[in-house]
Amino acid sequence: MPQENYIIVPMDRLGVTCVQKDLVKTINIINSFISQKKDVYWLTSEAKIHTEEFPEGHFFAPGAFIVKKDTDIIEILKKGEVYFSEIVSNFKIENSIRLSKKKIALYTGKGAAEFCLNPLIEVIREMGFNYENVNDHDIRKGLLDSFDILIVPGGPDAGESYYHGLGNKGYSILKEYISSKGNYLGICAGAYLPLTSTSENNRFWLNLVDATDEQELDYWRTGTGFLRIKIIENAHPFAFGLTAGNINTLDMVYWEGPAIKPLSPKVKSLAIFDDFIASGTSTDYPRWDLLDNTPAKDAINNWYNILTRERFNKYLKNFSAVIETRINNNKILLYSPHAEFGNIGITQRKYSQVYLLISNGLFYLSF
Structure with missing residues (x-):
C-alpha cells in the first residue's frame, strides 16, 4: 500500500493514558471517515514511518490509523484536536488492514x-x-x-x-x-x-x-x-x-x-x-x-x-x-x-x- 499523501493518527500508550487527548472523540472521528468510505487503515504491527514531524523515521505502535489525506480530513482532525502527522515518503506498510463500515x-x-x-x-x-x-x-x-x-x-x-x-x-x-x-x-x-x-x-x-x-x-x-x-x-x-x-x-x-x-x-x-x-x-x-x-x-x-x-x-x-x-x-x-x-x-x-x-x-x- 503506497503511503504518500496519507496521515497517521497514533494511539500509542503513554503510561496510563493515550497519546490522544480525547481517545473517544478520536475514534468517533475515525469512524466518521469509515462511514464516509474514506481510505482508513489499521496498523497491525509496529512500523517505522517517516512523517512530517519525524522525517528521519519514528516507530509507531499497532493500533494507529492511517488515513488518506484531503483538505476536509485535515480540517476535521485539527478541529477535533486529534494528534496526527503527515507521512512524507512513498513506501509500503506491511500488516495493515483496511477498515470498512459494519452493521x-x-x-x-x-x-x-x-x-x-x-x-x-x-x-x-x-x-x-x-x-x-x-x-x-x-x-x-x-x-x-x-x-x-x-x-x-x-x-x-x-x-x-x-x-x-x-x-x-x-x-x-x-x-x-x-x-x-x-x-x-x-x-x-x-x-x-x-x-x-x-x-x-x-x-x-x-x-x-x-x-x-x-x-x-x-x-x-x-x-x-x-x-x-x-x-x-x-x-x-x-x-x-x-x-x-x-x-x-x-x-x-x-x-x-x-x-x-x-x-x-x-x-x-x-x-x-x-x-x-x-x-x-x-x-x-x-x-x-x-x-x-x-x-x-x-x-x-x-x-x-x-x-x-x-x-x-x-x-x-x-x-x-x-x-x-x-x-x-x-x-x-x-x-x-x-x-x-x-x-x-x-x-x-x-x-x-x-x-x-x-x-x-x-x-x-x-x-
Whole structure:
C-alpha cells in the first residue's frame, strides 16, 4: 500500500493514558471517515514511518490509523484536536488492514441488565460505531441475518436470563448466526452465554465455545470489586494501544463474570486474572477518587455480594479473563470484566483508556 499523501493518527500508550487527548472523540472521528468510505487503515504491527514531524523515521505502535489525506480530513482532525502527522515518503506498510463500515447488533432484550447495558451504549455511541438495538423478539424473527457483529452485554446472572427471553428457538438462531455468519463480542453474562457446560442440567449456555467455567452457574462465588488482569497476548489487536514492553496489566471493574477455562487449543487466552485490588469491604475499600465513574461506584458501594481476596485467589486467579476463538472463521471475543465501565482512579470516566478494549474488539471483529 503506497503511503504518500496519507496521515497517521497514533494511539500509542503513554503510561496510563493515550497519546490522544480525547481517545473517544478520536475514534468517533475515525469512524466518521469509515462511514464516509474514506481510505482508513489499521496498523497491525509496529512500523517505522517517516512523517512530517519525524522525517528521519519514528516507530509507531499497532493500533494507529492511517488515513488518506484531503483538505476536509485535515480540517476535521485539527478541529477535533486529534494528534496526527503527515507521512512524507512513498513506501509500503506491511500488516495493515483496511477498515470498512459494519452493521453491529446490540442485544437489548430480556436478560440484558440496564446497569451493564447503559454504560455500553454510552461508549459505543460516543465512539461513533454504527449499531442497532435488537431484542429477543427480533432474534426469534430472524433479524440478525442483516448484521455483521453481535454484542451481548452483561446481565443479572450467568446467562440464565437470556434463555428466559430467547428460548430454544432463539438459542438455535444464535448458534446458527455465530457458526455461519456473524462475529460475537460478549461481556460478563454475555461471556458466559457461548460457553460449554460440563453438566447435563445447564440449558442456559450455547455450548459453542471450547471453554467453560468450572463453577457453572454459581456466579455468587465471587462478587464485585476491582481487579487486575494481565495481558498475555500483547500483540493481539484487542490490546492495541494498551501494551508496551513484555508485561502489561490493566485495572478493571469486575462484576461476577466467568472464570474462563479453555478446553482445547481452539481457544486462545488473551488475558488472565492476575490480582485482587479492592472491594467494598472496610479493609479493602479503595483510597482513590472515582470521580464521575458511576458504574465503578455502584460496584463498590451498592452491591451486596462483595469480592474478597480469598474468593479471588480461589475462584479467579490465573483463569482467563479474555479469550478468543473462531467457529468457521467467525471470531468470538469474550470479556469477563467490564471494559465499558471505564478506568478506576486514574481519570474521568469519559477519558478511560480501557475503552480501547471495546473499540479494538469491534474493529478486530470487522475484518
